[in-house]
Amino acid sequence: MIANLPSAARKLAALTLALLLWTGQAQAERIVIDPGHGGTDPGGTGTGMQEKDVVLDTSLRFRDLLEADTADTQGGGSWQVSLTRDTDVFVSLAARSAYANSINADRFMSIHANAFGTASANGTETFSASEGGQSAPLRNLVQEEMIAAWGLTNRGNKTAGFSVLVNTAMPAVLHELAFITNPTDAAKLASPAERQHAAVAHMRALQRHFGIVPYLPGAQPDPESGSLLVVVLDPASLALANAVVSIDGDQVGQSDDSGELLIEALSTGEHLVAVHASNFEDAEQVTDVVANEVGNLVFTLSATPESGNEPPGNSGACDSPSPECSPPGDDGVGGGCSSAGGTSSTGLTLLLLAICLCVSRRKRLAFAAR
Ligand SMILES: [Zn+2]
Numbered sequence: 001m002i003a004n005l006p007s008a009a010r011k012l013a014a015l016t017l018a019l020l021l022w023t024g025q026a027q028a029e030r031i032v033i034d035p036g037h038g039g040t041d042p043g044g045t046g047t048g049m050q051e052k053d054v055v056l057d058t059s060l061r062f063r064d065l066l067e068a069d070t071a072d073t074q075g076g077g078s079w080q081v082s083l084t085r086d087t088d089v090f091v092s093l094a095a096r097s098a099y100a101n102s103i104n105a106d107r108f109m110s111i112h113a114n115a116f117g118t119a120s121a122n123g124t125e126t127f128s129a130s131e132g133g134q135s136a137p138l139r140n141l142v143q144e145e146m147i148a149a150w151g152l153t154n155r156g157n158k159t160a161g162f163s164v165l166v167n168t169a170m171p172a173v174l175h176e177l178a179f180i181t182n183p184t185d186a187a188k189l190a191s192p193a194e195r196q197h198a199a200v201a202h203m204r205a206l207q208r209h210f211g212i213v214p215y216l217p218g219a220q221p222d223p224e225s226g227s228l229l230v231v232v233l234d235p236a237s238l239a240l241a242n243a244v245v246s247i248d249g250d251q252v253g254q255s256d257d258s259g260e261l262l263i264e265a266l267s268t269g270e271h272l273v274a275v276h277a278s279n280f281e282d283a284e285q286v287t288d289v290v291a292n293e294v295g296n297l298v299f300t301l302s303a304t305p306e307s308g309n310e311p312p313g314n315s316g317a318c319d320s321p322s323p324e325c326s327p328p329g330d331d332g333v334g335g336g337c338s339s340a341g342g343t344s345s346t347g348l349t350l351l352l353l354a355i356c357l358c359v360s361r362r363k364r365l366a367f368a369a370r
Contacts, residue, residue: 028078029210031066032100034110034164034174035059035083039090044115046181047190051113052088054189058177059083059111061199068217069203076215077207097167107138107209108172109202110164113189114179122182123153127160127174134171138209140257142175145201145208150188152178175202213294214262225265226289231298232259232275240301243277262294275299 035056037043043051063083069076082103084096100108114121126143128135140157147154155176165172177198178185188194204214213227232243232255239259245252247263248271255261255275266289274284280301287297 028070028080029106029206030080030082030103031206032103032105032108033059033062033081033083034096034100034108035085036110036112038085038088041090044113044180046115046119046179047183047186049180049186049189051115051180054113054180054195055111055177056085056088057192058195058198058202060086061196062109062111062202065199065203065217066206069207069215072215072217074215075213075219076217077210077212079206093163094167097164100172101167101169105168105170107134107206108164108168108170109138109142109206110162110172110174111202112174112176114176115181116179117181119182122179122185123155124150124178125155125158125176127158127162127165127176129161129165129172130159134209135165135173138171138205139173141205141208142173142202144256145205146175146177146198149197149201150178150194152185152188208262214264222265223291224268226268226291227262227264227294228266228271228273228287228289229294229296230255230261230263230273230275231296232261232277233298233300234280235300235303237300240277240280243275243280243299243301246274246276247271249274273297275301277301279304 035052035058037052038056039052041052043055045051060083063081063086066077066079066081070078070080082099082105084099085091096110097108114125124143124146126139126146128139130136136157136159143154143157160174162174165174178188180186180189188198200216207214228247230245232240232245234240239255239257241255241257241259243255243259245255245261245263247266252263253261268289268291270286270288272284272286274282276282281304283299283301285297285299287295289295
């Protein structure tokens with residue numbers, strides 16, 4: 001029996017390694033949530049509230065959501081969440097970043113509320129230390145989700161050398177929910193339901209940041225609906241922002257800086273998806289939405305002839321002059337094989353005819369060359 005022990009120990013080691021490798025695939029991201037201020041430091045004050053209280057409540061809701069998301073295996077992500085404070089205590093700025101660094105956090109998310117001397121200042125803004133790395137993309141998503149959630153003035157994505165942003169070793173963002181000194185903004189901050197919405201917005205931003213389809217823990221799968229991720233690219237296959245996306249004729253949103261628009265809760269079955277962007281040709285595709293799945297639909301738009309964005313070598317259907325193929329005319333309507341600008345059916349017919357002529361002539365030439 002004693003002689004068998006080394007072999008048993010080897011097996012145990014192999015099993016442990018296999019388990020480590022397996023759990024490594026579903027590794028939880030370490031998230032540090034940083035509620036601003038606390039204890040003797042109230043942060044901004046106004047409209048009967050203190051910043052330290054509203055940001056702590058929002059942060060605790062955010063933590064609870066991430067823990068619920070981790071426990072719920074139906075969707076969403078897996079998170080290991082820590083807070084720099086979870087009660088009304090003072091924590092120095094240096095201690096906050098040092099804590100996140102000490103536990104080797106993957107992301108640091110600080111939550112604050114703004115305050116200003118005059119009540120008119122209002123809106124939502126999010127900061128990163130720089131435009132580089134992973135901080136700015138997370139910052140942009142937090143801002144985007146919070147604008148969608150609260151609908152306050154969009155003060156934008158910004159950079160600043162805040163202590164917790166420059167002294168953290170991992171990607172870090174600092175979000176300013178709203179102005180505690182503005183009545184409209186303060187109504188959001190004062191509402192527990194709105195603070196829950198803010199927490200959900202932060203969770204959605206984090207899920208999207210890690211490439212996870214936004215998921216609300218506890219949500220029951222809907223057999224009647226699915227989602228669609230529309231990706232809009234320009235002719236060079238680069239992300240195209242602000243393209244207007246329509247589903248079955250109704251505008252549903254615009255592509256973001258990554259050229260993406262996620263459309264959720266679409267009824268299952270066929271939908272006509274159309275994309276419109278200035279200086280590019282409109283495009284349409286029919287897609288089939290499957291229950292509880294996220295379909296992927298990529299549009300690579302062509303430049304309109306007038307835009308001047310057309311890639312080289314694509315200006316005409318054939319490379320030798322012919323009655324159908326002409327250089328741009330004096331009227332400024334540009335070249336190619338269609339003098340009608342390519343939009344009318346006559347123009348399209350002429351274009352097709354010209355292509356056929358070119359192809360058949362090339363075939364004959366190729367044949368003759370043999
Ligand atoms: Zn603050």
